[in-house]
Amino acid sequence: MAAEIFEEKLTCAICLGLYRDPVTLPCGHNFCGVCIKDSVTRLGRECPECRELVPDCAALRRNVALSNVVELVQAAKWEPKPRPGAQPGALTELGPAACCPRHGRPLDLFCRTEGICVCSACTVFECRLHELALLEDERQEREAQLKATLETTVQQAARAKAELQKLQQRSSQIQSSACNLASMVSSKFSCLLRALETRQASALKAIEEAKTEQLVKAQVGEQQLQDHLEALARHDCKVQNLLGQPDDRTFLQESQLLAPPEPLRPLTPLQWNEDQQLGDLKKLLSQLDDLVLEEGAHPRVPAEAADLGPMEAPVPVAPVPSPVCPLRRDLWQNYRNLTFDPDSANRHLHLSCQNRKVRHRREPRDQASPNSFDLWQVQCTESFQAGRHYWEVRVSSHSVTLGVAYPELERNKQGTHIDNIGRGPSSWGLCLQEGGSQAWHNGEAKKLPAVSGRLLGMDLDLASGHLAFYSLEPQIQHLYTFHAIFTQPLYPVFWLLEGRTLALCHRPGSQEDTSEPN
Template sequence: MAEQLLEDKLTCAICLALYRDPVTLPCGHNFCGACIRDWWGPGEKACPECRESFPDGAELRRNVTLSSVLEVVRAERGPAASPAPAAGPDPGARCPQHGRPLELFCRTEGRCVCSACVVNECGLHERALLDVECQARKAQLRAMLEVTRQQTTQAESQLQELHLRSSQIQSSACTLASVVSGKFSCLLQALKMRQVMALRDIEVAKKQALAQAQEEEQRLQGHLEATARFDCRIRDLEQLDDPTFLQESQLLAPPGPLAPLTPPQWDADQQLDGLKESLSQLCGLLLDKGDPGGAPAEAADSGSLEAPGALALVPSPVCPLRRKLWQNYRNLTFDPDSANRHLYLSRQDQQVEHRPKPRGPAKPGSFELWQVQCTQSFRSGRHYWEVHTSNHSVTLGVAYPELTRHKLGPHTDNISHGPSSWGLCVQEDSAQAWHNGKAQRLPGVSGKLLGVDLDLASGCLTFYSLEPETQRLHTFHGIFTRPLYPVFWLLEGRTLTLCHRPEARLPSGLQEEVSGLS
């Protein structure tokens, strides 16, 4: 640092190099003898730094002390200390105005300058050596490059996120279009059938009203005929002689009194009221956002036009695999005595909701865990049921009767933690098939409608995702030696609904068996 400061003090302001034969002006500033003489020329003479005039007739005198100091500095630096040619300014680059080498950079004007430019034009400007300015600019460019690289990485990440979001939107739109198409398809079928029934009801009401009108018409026509006969008989009696008239008139009886007219029963408003109510129910079905069940698809299959209940399925196209599974459909109900205190049952024990506040004291035999099992159980045959979930963080499974109801450790569930139960845990980004404490990770479940197929004859337990299409998730293979109960676990704030199909019936021979097990 001290050596650099010394060199700065021994640098000529014109050539920006160490003094060569330094001379001193009357103002006290020092310059190389050749530099100041070349600078002045034949015109007026003045100091390049302070602009003080140099007296005419005065002579430049050599600064002996400064020359001695320069000799010492050059001796200490030696030939090896001389700056490498590559470190200095480009010897070929010269000032177009003065023809001198471009040695400095004027930061004020943003251009390369020579020593003459410094003295004449850039004396008060901010200046720097070319190599120093180059290093500073390179550092700035490297910083800018790092920023642009970070922006590039961020832009690529945002682009990837945008592509993923676009893919999700496309998939969601496709699923939504399928659901809406299914809703309208089912609605059109129901409307067509409702039209047929409405026209049939109108025809029946019309026939009944016209039949009443015909009966009244026949009654009135009979009365008119009777009065006409009575009138004719009186005219005939008037033509007889007195004895005969008296004898015959005693036998003549007039027609009975005319009864009040009974108008036919016909009320067009009443016909429209029933139709309005039916159409309102169908519109409510179309706008229903997700109560599970199966009424629309079932109505299309069976031809029934019953109003959709609280557990109606969102209408959607049914694939052949799901129709085949429906052949073994079972309507299940939750067992209230097994439900944890935080689980609230509703809709005739077909829906369960996990709430923060407990219901009250636990019942004997209820789960201390956040679980509930069904009333029904199965020991033979093939059985299928469907469940609608409000969100992720739920578990569907089956278990032997000995599945413990007590809480062991910090876990809030014990489905599939041991050898007596099997389960599918639906998480936010994936699903896991569990048995005997071992899990197999599965892809995420796209929909909230799930199916369970239990084939005891072949020893298969299969879980399906039913939205937007039927897809097998996992199959357990085993030998089931005892009755199996459907069992469920759900996190706080979640809701599970057992979907019902009106035509679902147990095969003959299994009804008593299931009832006995339950």
């Protein structure tokens, strides 16, 4: 009984174990050095028993006399007592106690051969020829290994995220490309003979199947990357929790069971080739019209086309508005058929289809009119001074500008700009670029999102003073509206980059009697 009372007096009030490197506070209470430092860090600088302020932990000194008494008690109390069922001479696995169950000494060493914590007595007998290390040294080595593993998983996660982003972008490109191809194929076949409808459906089905096949691969790849990221995240969480484990024994036991996730397996590459999707169509339609598969061209093919030889490129026709689009049907009430003014066209702009289509080519025309633009621009013959007017154009790609201008728009190049539509007070323009679009007037630009559709509409209302731009594919979308008081006749004007094509879409039977002569 006296021994138990004596041992109780040598028990730390924080860890409830015998003192380890005890220190004495100014208030007279004793605690393990590690315990009181941890208590000050987590709970504040107060004595856990009397709440008196504790000085700087660096000033606390070890109680040598009390440490010697604790060592004597430990040496007198513990005797080799094997556990029930244990084999004689066998080492006991690390349990909840802080001392060796065979020798009663502190477990301050780690046997790398056996993978357990041992005391100094174990090194003389059972672990005499084993590889040993201090607990702190073993933990530092294990921590370094885990940190290196953590860095590797972080790098793998970054690479996986980059691959996921590329895969998602590629999937979006495939979806957009497939949508454009399907729209183009539909518009081509809608003008051909009924006998070609079967071929149209076959082409669309092939594109859809190819798109579905690639997108399925993309989804599988996305799921693989997501699963890998989740596995990396779970492993990182376990590593972080393990690095924060204060108990050395628990840390060493769990660290042996923790393994990093398997490396990411190679992803199946996505295969998408637009030329391959359209290869059969090109062969089939090349004999009918060399412009059938030209980017941005939507010709009107007569019923007799299959029996004709070479013929002139037909005039682009405005697609009929969908019954579910009341806005576009309202705009069509003021539809105007336009034509380009050949005298205004730059030498690099070549007109065709009765001056309703223009293409920018590197080779200039032999002659140029004195009234032509020095810039890559062309304006229409028609001008508008009153009323409301609407027209549609089809562009082959980005890097084109649509707008209207007064007759005084400069023909000569001034400044560093490659076009002058919207650069001054006498013109208004919408510039379509690959990464976005811009609305220009009087030298000021307003940035707008990118325009994916190639069929565009312009609504000019001189009475209310507004000029609105619309994207009509795949559905109608308002792009921007200028508000101004127009005081002079307005001419539609356009700018094209090299290789681009622009066509004025005509609506048969539309009103043109309100347009002013050039």
